[in-house]
Structures are given as C-alpha cells and as structure tokens.
Amino acid sequence: MISKVSAATARHRHVVLLLGLLVAGVNVAAVGFASSLGQVLFTPLLLLTLAVLVLSVIAMAIRPASLMALPQVPAFATPAPAWKVFFALGFLGPASASVGALVRSAREGMVSTLDLGFTISWLALVALLVVEAWRGHEVQLRPDGIRHRWVLGSLTVPWEALPTAHVAPRADRPSRLRMTFAEPLLVRRRGLSWSWNALRTDSVDARFLAAAIRHYVGHPEHRAAIGSQAEYRRLLAALAAV
Known part of the structure; x- marks a missing residue:
C-alpha cells in the first residue's frame, strides 16, 4: 500500500506539490488575516504535517531495483524519490504558519528583526526542498x-x-x-x-x-x-x- 502511494506521489509530484503550496497559501492568509480561521486549521494541518513526515521516513526505505526509461532525454533514470515530496510537504505547514504570523505582526506594527530573519530562513529552506522534490530524477x-x-x-x-x-x-x-x-x-x-x-x-x-x-x-x-x-x-x- 505504501509503495503504491509513494509511486503515485512521485509520478504526480508536480500536482501534489502545487496542492501543498495552495494549502500553505490558504494557511498564510488565515493566520495573517483571520486568526479564528487559522485556529480552526491548526489541528488538521498539524496532523497532516505529522502524517507526511512519517510517510517520508517510511518511503526512504523503498528502493526498487529498477530504472525509468526516458526516451525524450534519452536516459535511464532513477525513480523520483517520493520521500522528498512528503518531506517538502511536511515543512510547508510550519513555514506557512511562520509567514502568516509575520503578516499578522506586520499588520499590528510589531515585526522584529528576529522574526523576519527566522521567516526568511524558513522560506529559503522550504524553497530548496520544494525545488529538489519538483526536479525528481536524480x-x-x-x-x-x-x-x-x-x-x-x-x-x-x-x-x-x-x-x-x-x-x-x-x-x-x-x-x-x-x-x-x-x-x-x-x-x-x-x-x-x-x-x-x-x-x-x-x-x-x-x-x-x-x-x-x-x-x-x-x-x-x-x-x-x-x-x-x-x-x-x-x-x-x-x-x-x-
């Protein structure tokens, strides 16, 4: 079951990552502009984050003895690592919450240099993870x-x-x-x-x-x-x- 989920995730990784970014964007807006909605979303997103991080750990152990034929390159490529997709998704939730909190602080005029630096670091890390997961075949x-x-x-x-x-x-x-x-x-x-x-x-x-x-x-x-x-x-x- 996990192998099938991992294979499907790797195959449709672009769609999965775009959906993850969409959810992260909604969370940024909720935390930054509608605190009550942000509180409602907190628990489901926390559970989802934990679930995909657990999946990333499990998916790391899936290493098939196979390559993918890419005639358009041409090449034989290693399968796209599903664990990287799960891992990137797992970091989108905390990063979006951090950005949303920064937006809320900015609206209230209470942005600190520490908060700004922390959020930029989060965004840089998540950007690297998403790009790495998006690229696929290593x-x-x-x-x-x-x-x-x-x-x-x-x-x-x-x-x-x-x-x-x-x-x-x-x-x-x-x-x-x-x-x-x-x-x-x-x-x-x-x-x-x-x-x-x-x-x-x-x-x-x-x-x-x-x-x-x-x-x-x-x-x-x-x-x-x-x-x-x-x-x-x-x-x-x-x-x-x-």
Missing part, C-alpha cells in the same frame, strides 16, 4: 555518460572516464554509491558539492544501479540505445543472466 544514465543532479549542483561522468561503482560492504540499503574513475580529469562538477564522487541511491537499489553502470562501462556498443524501452528490457535480461 541520477540518469545517458548515451554519453552518467548525470547526477541536485538542487545546487551536478556531476557529469562520461563513459570514457571508466567509472567504477562501489557498494559499501555489508550495507543493507546504502543511500549513496561511491565511484572511482580511471580518467578523473574527464569528470565535470558544477555548483556546490553534495558529493563529488558518489551518486545518491535513496530511491533505487544501489547494487542494481552499480550493476547497470558496470554493464555500460563494459558494453559500449549498447550505450547509443539507452533511453528506449527495448534497450531497458535487454538491460534487465542481461543483468538477470549475470
């Missing part, structure tokens, strides 16, 4: 290499760099896949570092992703077909036969 295997994106940067590894993926020994569900490169000078890094030598695997089975990378490093003749459903079926068959 790791992509493309015909020309591996692309890992996060909200503040990216890591691009051409196949010519001969990447080797290492799963931490005795790790049950590793959230990162460490890599080494035979040709490190070919690797391109931009923005702020999440990790310059690792891929996030909090939405995919790390061993499956490592096997897929290893397959394309060793079989360059199949790279051009990456992104197609036919190639994905062939990849699954090849990995199953190993």
Whole structure:
C-alpha cells in the first residue's frame, strides 16, 4: 500500500506539490488575516504535517531495483524519490504558519528583526526542498555518460572516464554509491558539492544501479540505445543472466 502511494506521489509530484503550496497559501492568509480561521486549521494541518513526515521516513526505505526509461532525454533514470515530496510537504505547514504570523505582526506594527530573519530562513529552506522534490530524477544514465543532479549542483561522468561503482560492504540499503574513475580529469562538477564522487541511491537499489553502470562501462556498443524501452528490457535480461 505504501509503495503504491509513494509511486503515485512521485509520478504526480508536480500536482501534489502545487496542492501543498495552495494549502500553505490558504494557511498564510488565515493566520495573517483571520486568526479564528487559522485556529480552526491548526489541528488538521498539524496532523497532516505529522502524517507526511512519517510517510517520508517510511518511503526512504523503498528502493526498487529498477530504472525509468526516458526516451525524450534519452536516459535511464532513477525513480523520483517520493520521500522528498512528503518531506517538502511536511515543512510547508510550519513555514506557512511562520509567514502568516509575520503578516499578522506586520499588520499590528510589531515585526522584529528576529522574526523576519527566522521567516526568511524558513522560506529559503522550504524553497530548496520544494525545488529538489519538483526536479525528481536524480541520477540518469545517458548515451554519453552518467548525470547526477541536485538542487545546487551536478556531476557529469562520461563513459570514457571508466567509472567504477562501489557498494559499501555489508550495507543493507546504502543511500549513496561511491565511484572511482580511471580518467578523473574527464569528470565535470558544477555548483556546490553534495558529493563529488558518489551518486545518491535513496530511491533505487544501489547494487542494481552499480550493476547497470558496470554493464555500460563494459558494453559500449549498447550505450547509443539507452533511453528506449527495448534497450531497458535487454538491460534487465542481461543483468538477470549475470
């Protein structure tokens, strides 16, 4: 059940996030301009916040051994992490309450520098979480290499760099896949570092992703077909036969 909810949330994450932003906007208006309505909304929003945060923790453990074929890119991408959507939704409630309280204080002429700084910090954090959840697919295997994106940067590894993926020994569900490169000078890094030598695997089975990378490093003749459903079926068959 949780897996189906997570998959649907990830698939329709844009709609879910927009609805969350809409509810947050209503809460800002209620807290800032209609205190009685804000008090009515407080308990339901608190329960909803707790529920989605619990769902985010549960969804972190869902890491299927699969990729998504994106022929329009083209790429094989890790599934969009539903836990990030739940996590972003969980922070929208407190952030909207903080903004609403600031609006109410401004109307009453009692805004302090501390309140303003706190609210701006909330908004910056929530903006990063929403953008990260909105973007979806973090790791992509493309015909020309591996692309890992996060909200503040990216890591691009051409196949010519001969990447080797290492799963931490005795790790049950590793959230990162460490890599080494035979040709490190070919690797391109931009923005702020999440990790310059690792891929996030909090939405995919790390061993499956490592096997897929290893397959394309060793079989360059199949790279051009990456992104197609036919190639994905062939990849699954090849990995199953190993």
